Amino acid sequence: MFRPAVLSVLCALFAISHVAADDRPNFVLIYADDLGWKDVGYQGSDFYETPVLDRFAKEGMVFSAAYACAGNCAPSRACLMSGQYTPRHHLYAVWSTERGPKNEMRLVPVPNSDGLSSDNFTVAEALKSAGYATGHFGKWHLSGKDGADPTEQGFDDSYDSFGNGELTEGTETNKKGPPEDPKGVFTLTDKACAFIEKNKDRPFFCYLPHHAIHTPLQGQPSSLEKFKQKEKGKYHKGNMYAACTYDLDESVGRLLKKLDELELTEKTIVIFTSDNGATPQSPQEPLRGNKGGYYEGGIREPMIIRWPGKVKPGSVCDVPVIQLDLYPTMLAAAGIPVPEGKVLDGESLLPLLTDEGSLKRSAIFWHFPGYLNTPVIRGRELDVRTGFRSRPVTVINRDHWKLHLFHEEWVLDGGKAKLPGNGAVELYNLRDDIGERHDLAASHPQKRDELLSELLDWHKHVGAIVPSQPHPDYAPAPEGSPSGQKKGKK
DSSP states (O other), X not given: OOOOXXXXXXXXXXXXXXXXXXXXXXXXXXXXXXXXXXXXXXXXXXXXXXXXHHHHHHHSEEETTEEOSSSSHHHHHHHHHHOOOHHHHOOOSSSOSBOSOGGGOOBOOOOOOSSOOTTSOOHHHHHHHTTOEEEEESOOOOOTTTOOOGGGTTOSEEEOBSSSSBOOTTOOOOOOOOTTSGGGHHHHHHHHHHHHHHTTTSOEEEEEEOOTTSXXXXXXXXXXXXXXXXXXXXXXXXXXXXXXXXXXXXXXXXXXXXXXXXXXXXXXXXXXXXXXXXXXXXXXXXXXXXTTSSSHHHHEEOOEEEOTTTSOTTEEEOSOEEGXXXXXHHHHHHTOOOOTTOOOOSOOOHXXXXXXXXXXXXXEEEEEOSBEESOOXXXXXXXXXXXXXXXXXXXXXXXXXXXXXXXXXXXXXXXXXXXXXXXXXXXXXXXXXXXXXXXXXXXXXXXXXXXXXXXXXXXXXXXXXXXXXXXXXOOOOOTTSOOOOOOOOO
């Protein structure tokens, strides 16, 4: 990883930091934890309620094909902060890339980094170098033995809590808070609001990554009672899941109200999204899969961006975008050049936000060269049988055509020469089949090979490591016998 020399960055941005604060927008990034694409009202949940986000969606632009950078927490956050795909920082999973029954793993997974290296120049560092006040309030999940704490990666202020006292910086845990402050949603929001008020006269970046709605689920007693009395939906039925989501939504309202009170709404870009898909507690139909997998239910996320005077209220964009794009978007909106030597894999969304153009890239990608245990809803039959959410895979989405390249079959079962029979590739047209029910790899060989070629070129471009060594412990259980592990759902 390459961190630009601090002196060169400061020199490059010196003039920027002296531009009048009124000429540059503030940024507020609200990041939910495990909130699925179908979990919000405006996306059509049949039970949960998110009145604040529903109103917020009418005030900004909804991205209907917005994606997290990975299927679970830590790698998504590493990509968000670094602006880089997983092969560049090597953080692919939580804990380990070798999670699940080893006797069912055909390949030795690529080792996982434990944290985001301090050598990686974050979006917070880029904004801070340009004169922005920077604050982080909530879950970090990037410290680890290979990583660094928020205040070592560009944040002036950092605070984390579950609502019952401050946590040590960089703490990684998930637990409940007091009943009146479930998961600490209100404490974290209040801390963020205090930071905003303290820095109201200068440009600021407020990063608010909540612990909600990650398990253990928790809601205010009044919220829980509300949903106990409500008729259940076809897919969504969980009272506590609904209460936790409802309280998170209320906390968003508190922050938006503070911006109004401080007369900062017109000069603040507010972004709301989530780090990965929902757990199987919340089916994402019509999307397939859940958190930890790379079908749509694991990576497609709710995302709203509000920028008064620039973004048309109530607008909807169906262009596939990925959270890597937020780093270059914030720099572009603030008029800040990309730091010298910094590689950004995303693209500024300003042309889409202002309806003044389109994106230049052809596709977006995901790379997960490992194993995650605990099957998801409508996962691959092989994975459900053997106890996995995901096996080694790389994915490309080009204009709503999506191809999955499964490394085991690709490496060990004949590669391209044996397509489509070896099962190494699945192809879906998401415009017609958002639920990924109809694999077109056999019926559309030209499109399959086009996307496959672009994916393999991308491997080379980003230096992606593909597992290639047979796993020494591979000894598959007879079909029909249980082999999956039940624990460790992060």
